[in-house]
Amino acid sequence: MPVQYILAFESSCDDTSVAIVDTDYNVIVNLISSQPEHLEFGGILPELASRLHLKNIVTLTKAALNASKLNLQDISAIAVSINPGLIGSLIVGLAFAKGLAWSLSLPLITVNHILSHIFANFIEHKAVEPPFLALVVSGGHTELVHFDTLTTFTVVGKTLDDAAGESFDKAAKLLGLGFPGGPAIDELAQKGNPNFIKFPRALPQKNNFNFSYSGLKTAIRTWLVNQNPETLQAELPDIAASVQQAIIDPLVHKTVLWARQHKIPYILLAGGVAANSALRQQLTTTSAKYGIKVFYPSNALCMDNAAMVGAAAIPKFLTKNYAPLSINVSSLKGTRQV
Known part of the structure; x- marks a missing residue:
């Protein structure tokens, strides 16, 4: 089969992205427009995000086609993420994708945003084949997903409350490091001692593959209020390293244990927290002891982007698993087929 092109859209949160990928997982173009307007609020304002997606999506689409030197007649399918995410933001992407698919008589392919993060790996690691285990770590999700094939999988562990990325953000806020918190803690922790404070690790029971981080957030706050404010600044790298290690330890232990057992x-x-340098290094080192190989996307592909949406759409395109134009967005969390 000749290589064909998929035009993909991502608008699940605060980044508008348009990409064109081919059916061999090659990225022709991948454009992202971030929304710094949210920074002054310390988080994402859903209504503002939706309005900015409306403003950006047409401009990005034109720019993507120009950069790729392709036109709409060269496109074989339209792909878009439809869950989970901010409903208003998702609606913008889906409505635009539907309009293009209908007007061009092209198939519409809808994908799960979290599944897309996993498929970002195939853009740079095309030789990986199932079975494999995916560790998804993002601001709203922490999941272990066992893949038997590219289209059949089971979620074997998930967070029961806060996600790992959310914990980084909340800890960073408590430490006065701003938003988003993950990169700030990662950078600071490289100069600190991860054993400085022994914060709790939740759900240590044998063969429990779920995660919990709400207790860690409480433990960090409780520890901080009992410290001398004058000394906290000097200890900030050690505190950041200790927080980071408390988040990472369960991720590494449970992921490697499941992979070994099966x-x-x-x-x-996969996911935004896949860019964390300590998580990458420790998961890779621990897995290597048991002959298990670890793959992760480059930092740019860990963030929300449309190239990963296009990658996740490829198996559906090849099997003609298209979506009806009546399909709608959903806030349902987790990795799933849609």
Whole structure:
């Protein structure tokens, strides 16, 4: 089959992205428009995000086509993420994708945003084949997903409350490091001692593959209020390293344990927190002891982007698993087929 092109859209949160990928997982173009307007609020304002997506999506689409030197007649399918995410933001992407698909008589392919993060790995690691275990770590999700094939999978562990990325953000806010918190803690922790404070690790029971971070947030706040404010600044790298280690330890331990028990040769790290340097290093080192290989996307592909949406759409395109134009967005969390 000749290589064909998929035009993909991502608008689940605060980044508008348009990409064109081919059916061999090659990225022709991947454009992202971030929304710094939210920074002054310390978080994402959903209504503002929706309005900015409306403003950006047409301009980005034109720019993507110009950069790729392709036109709409060269496109074979339209792909878009439809859940989970901010409903208003998702609606903008889906409505635009539907309009293009209908007007061009092209198939519409809808994908799950979290599944897209996992498929970002195939853009740079095309040789990976199932079975594999995916560790999804983002601001709203922490999941272990066991893939038997590219289209059949089971969520074998998930967070019961806060996600790992959310914990980074909340800890950073408590430490006065701003938003988003993950990169700030990662950078600071590289100069600190991860054993400075022994924060709790939740759900240590044998063969429990779920995660919990709400207790860690409480433990961090309780510890901080009992410290001398004058000395906290000097200890900030050690505190950041200790917080980071408390978040990472359960992720590494439970992921490697499941892979060992089920003789899975590959682990795919995915999501925004997949860019964390300590998580990458520790998961890779621990897995290597048991002959398990770890893959993760480059930092740019860990963030929300449309290239990963296009990558997740490829198996559906090849099997002609198209979506009806009546499909709608959903806030349902987790990795799933849609």
